[in-house]
Amino acid sequence: MSKFEFPKSITSRPVWGTLEVRSGEHHLMIAEAEGAEAILDIATPDLMAKTHLIYIPKGTGYAERLRALNSAQFYEGPSYEASLQRIRRVLEDTHMGLQVYLTGTEGMMGQAMSEVMTVGLPHTAIQTEHRGSVARRMQCVHCKGITEDVEVDPFVCAHCGLNLFVRDHYSRRHAAYQGVCVDAEDHGNVPEPKGIYE
Amino acid sequence: MSGAEKIQVKVTEITPLNELVTRFRFERVGGGQLPTFSGGAHTVVEMQDGGITRLNPYSLMSDPFDQSSYTISVRRDDEGRGGSLFMHQQVKLGDEMTISYPVNLFSLDLRARKHLFLAGGIGITPFLAQIKQLDVLHGHWELHYACRNHALASYADQLTDRHPNETHLYYDDQNQAIDLKNLLSGQPLGTHVYVCGPKGMIDWVRNTAAAEGWPEDCIHYEEFLAPKPGKPFEVRLAKSDKIVHVGENESLLEAIEREGVDAPYLCRGGACGQCETVVLDHEGNFVHRDHWLTDEEKAAGKRIMPCVSRFEGKSLVLDR
Numbered sequence A: 001m002s003k004f005e006f007p008k009s010i011t012s013r014p015v016w017g018t019l020e021v022r023s024g025e026h027h028l029m030i031a032e033a034e035g036a037e038a039i040l041d042i043a044t045p046d047l048m049a050k051t052h053l054i055y056i057p058k059g060t061g062y063a064e065r066l067r068a069l070n071s072a073q074f075y076e077g078p079s080y081e082a083s084l085q086r087i088r089r090v091l092e093d094t095h096m097g098l099q100v101y102l103t104g105t106e107g108m109m110g111q112a113m114s115e116v117m118t119v120g121l122p123h124t125a126i127q128t129e130h131r132g133s134v135a136r137r138m139q140c141v142h143c144k145g146i147t148e149d150v151e152v153d154p155f156v157c158a159h160c161g162l163n164l165f166v167r168d169h170y171s172r173r174h175a176a177y178q179g180v181c182v183d184a185e186d187h188g189n190v191p192e193p194k195g196i197y198e
Numbered sequence B: 001m002s003g004a005e006k007i008q009v010k011v012t013e014i015t016p017l018n019e020l021v022t023r024f025r026f027e028r029v030g031g032g033q034l035p036t037f038s039g040g041a042h043t044v045v046e047m048q049d050g051g052i053t054r055l056n057p058y059s060l061m062s063d064p065f066d067q068s069s070y071t072i073s074v075r076r077d078d079e080g081r082g083g084s085l086f087m088h089q090q091v092k093l094g095d096e097m098t099i100s101y102p103v104n105l106f107s108l109d110l111r112a113r114k115h116l117f118l119a120g121g122i123g124i125t126p127f128l129a130q131i132k133q134l135d136v137l138h139g140h141w142e143l144h145y146a147c148r149n150h151a152l153a154s155y156a157d158q159l160t161d162r163h164p165n166e167t168h169l170y171y172d173d174q175n176q177a178i179d180l181k182n183l184l185s186g187q188p189l190g191t192h193v194y195v196c197g198p199k200g201m202i203d204w205v206r207n208t209a210a211a212e213g214w215p216e217d218c219i220h221y222e223e224f225l226a227p228k229p230g231k232p233f234e235v236r237l238a239k240s241d242k243i244v245h246v247g248e249n250e251s252l253l254e255a256i257e258r259e260g261v262d263a264p265y266l267c268r269g270g271a272c273g274q275c276e277t278v279v280l281d282h283e284g285n286f287v288h289r290d291h292w293l294t295d296e297e298k299a300a301g302k303r304i305m306p307c308v309s310r311f312e313g314k315s316l317v318l319d320r
């Protein structure tokens, strides 16, 4: 089961969609971990012949099935950061009409989305579908440091070590949710961490 | 009073450009500065034509930062209902006229990394102001301008002189046509396309861009529909309790205004949505001509845009 129904929240929280095939001569797909399943769901030979597919496995094993789709280009990157150069080059080299499909965790989709928007595509033109882990990319509001793949609430900031609450406030620019200190008033009084959606 | 705020102006220059197009310059009566505007804005010009008050929208083509005067270019339309003929034949140097504050329904999206302009005929005018605006902002743009022939290509020479690399001209009489599909597919990511010209050209560009995978937010268009003459008809205005006869050469909106009923409007060209009016009852067929209502809304017959649309049939009752 790679799909998850996010509970309703405040408006700053991004809403992810469901991928659908759009017309166009060039397609860029970025699939992280279970996001591969969303690609397998929409792939047709015709579509994949015009697609540059980037897969970030994060320990999953979809590479063979994705490779079998025979996309025009296929790249397997060890991490989002490692794939970034390639993503940037695709965005610089392709022209209007490019369709962008992002699928995987919120952190990856958020970062790729802001990358695509810096070259001038409106965010309404980028399709997304959440799959897999519900872990969040968190920004500490105190030290501004980013902690990736946060699964529990509260958590410890990987940079300044403060105990942080996981908020639904989201920054498109940083592609991260905001983490706020839980024990500022009563130092050391930290609730037992549990899963974000528990 | 509906519409944007009014400005009293004096006609200080009338310049025929070619067989069909004449340029008019307006300055404020008594001197003083006019409001600035952004490229793509239009003004609604009031014309007292016999007993009829005509209000026609024209794109402002002058430098948006120049507050000393506005200029518009009017193409003579011999088949139209007379607004452009009035401008060409009746308006004299020194005349005082009333125009509206600028309203922009066709502004540049300044987030774009490049602006691609497609003009057909007199549709060049909003781009002239936008190009001046982008000159100041050092924006990246390119113009493709299609005309019947060189003689009718208003401002083409001036554009090629000042912007030889950005300006591309196409003349029908030389069988030149914009290679649209290739032009669109060669644009860098982050380009926005703008089209102004005849309806056929606008539809062609919108459909081709959509088929090429351009996001809707990157496609902009403007077409002012001049209201077309049509069969006379009668309309009952329920709120004002009036029966209004709409003549052959006036629009439904003009007829409502003639009867002293204040009705909202902005563009008077079927584009802005301001004049949308609820239909309470009807027996007959609508002649919907606007760009505002969706096809479903048009088919439902519950709304009409009186600035450009008409009615043929037995009875029409509006909530006005």
Ligand code: FES
Pocket (backbone or CB within 6 Å): B264, B265, B266, B267, B268, B269, B270, B271, B272, B273, B274, B275, B276, B290, B292, B305, B306, B307, B308
């Ligand atoms: S006044 Fe703008 S659509 Fe009628």
